[in-house]
Amino acid sequence: MKVPFVDLRTQYYQIKDEILSSLEMVCENTSFILGPFVQRFEKNFSKYVGVKHCIGLNSGTSANYLSVKAIIQPGDEVITVPNTFIATTEAITAAGGKPVFVDIEEDSYNMDPEKIEAAITKKTRAIVPVHLYGQPADMDPILEIAKRYNLFVIEDAAQAHGAKYKEQNVGSIGDIAAFSFYPGKNLGAYGEAGALTTNSDEIADYARKFRDHGSREKYVHEIEGFNMRMEGFQGAVLDIKLKYLENWNDARRRNAAYYCELLKDVDNVILPREMPYARHVYHLFVVRVKERERLQQFLKDKGIATGFHYKYPLHLQKAYQYLGYKEGDFPVTEKVMKEIISLPMYPELHREQIEYVVDSIRDFYRCK
Ligand SMILES: Cc1ncc(COP(=O)(O)O)c(C=O)c1O
Known part of the structure; x- marks a missing residue:
């Protein structure tokens, strides 16, 4: 018997007709980048997560990056765990910050809240718990420490679409969250995709601008941003898959x-x-x-x-x-x-x- 690690083809066959007709609509509409299919997914995903804003991006790594970039200054320290995918920490460094590690709990494999305080310095700006393997980190004590030291909390929810912490969906618990829709994820695109979620109008506005070269209006650039836009195909696929x-x-x-x-x-x-x-x-x-x-x-x-x-x-x-x-x-x-x-x-x-x-x-x- 063969047992693959993941099997994306079987899932595709279950939803093939829906997927192909939706991709055809993207082509008919020529909505290849951002556009109505991405917008519809953003609306539905923000509702699903229970947040005000979802900003569709071109990868989870971009979501990690933008969530850090939105809040830190160069040289700031960001606390996270050493047992994560490197995107979590690459994002911190790329945004001008310094990753500072704390150990994990032996039973949950997630950030040990008791280790956080010893890692806080004057330069600490944020804590990034990772909901590893699909299990939420213990958020209450993390939020409590963050509040006491005036730090932001960024959830790395790349592996945890639909996971709950005490009845609350991950992605709605901290100040910002980063999701990956890499094909093998619980909610996977048919290519690269990611999203940032937040309840903050200010952070959402920054992320929306940044992903599109710092502009709200074409060729009018309020800040220097980058190209981190989600593709129409990915928005269409994700919106269908979200229902399942x-x-x-x-x-x-x-x-x-x-x-x-x-x-x-x-x-x-x-x-x-x-x-x-x-x-x-x-x-x-x-x-x-x-x-x-x-x-x-x-x-x-x-x-x-x-x-x-x-x-x-x-x-x-x-x-x-x-x-x-x-x-x-x-x-x-x-x-x-x-x-x-x-x-x-x-x-x-x-x-x-x-x-x-x-x-x-x-x-x-x-x-x-
Ligand atoms: C914990 C974690 N953070 C970030 C990422 C980055 O996501 P992406 O591969 O979509 O860039 C991943 C993806 O594997 C991940 O597992």
């Missing part, structure tokens, strides 16, 4: 529950924990194991694709040597990241596929 997101997230949750049921008595596997405050949407189903490289190869030989999210913590990557961190600085992150492996996860995954993955994991530990 809740069902797809429910299917992910069912798949996660089935994995957990089947794996619960396997000693060598630590299962993901859904925190009491969270509705986890399982963008990734990440377990912790012994000998993950050997397990990965074993599963690959059986036709099962897996991944490491992520292979190394950012503070130990060559790209961030200049920040001066060393091994041992973030012990929880370092320990967890040596053990994690992401198993196949997508809404269309069959029960038989999950059973096959679990049986194969059992075989691996039995064979040794």
Whole structure:
């Protein structure tokens, strides 16, 4: 049996007619960049998230960048975690800031609120919790610290469309949020796309201008911006897929529950924990194991694709040597990241596929 890591084709076949007729309309309207299809998606996504504004962009990385750029001055420090995709921190640096890392909690794999205060300096301007794998970070204590120190909170919600923190949708909890619609995400475009969400009129106005060369009116430039506009095709695809997101997230949750049921008595596997405050949407189903490289190869030989999210913590990557961190600085992150492996996860995954993955994991530990 083959179990791919994600299966975008099966999902496409389910919605093919709707998608193709919508793409045809984009062509008929020649609404290739921004325009009515993007606007409709922005309206519907802001309603879904529960915020005043959604600004459609050309990638999640752009959303990360613009959310930081909107609020910091060059030299400001921005606190985040070392177990994230590099876009989170690239955005901080590109906006003129300096990433400052804090460690994570061992059960949620998200920012440990208790570690934040020690990292705050006079230069700190913002905190960027990442809702990693689809599980919200513990936002209440983060918001409380931010309020006390007068800091902005930017949610990196790239992996968590539809996740909830105590009944509130992620993307509506901090001051700004960045979403990615990279094709494999819970809500994925058919190309590059992202969005910034916020309740602030001022930040929304800045982001809307910035994404289009600093202009509200063509060739009238109020500020120097850049080209970060969402394409019409992506707006059209996303607007269709948004209608299915809740069902797809429910299917992910069912798949996660089935994995957990089947794996619960396997000693060598630590299962993901859904925190009491969270509705986890399982963008990734990440377990912790012994000998993950050997397990990965074993599963690959059986036709099962897996991944490491992520292979190394950012503070130990060559790209961030200049920040001066060393091994041992973030012990929880370092320990967890040596053990994690992401198993196949997508809404269309069959029960038989999950059973096959679990049986194969059992075989691996039995064979040794
Ligand atoms: C946590 C996180 N932040 C930011 C991004 C960047 O999004 P994009 O790939 O759409 O630029 C991603 C995408 O993989 C991500 O997982």
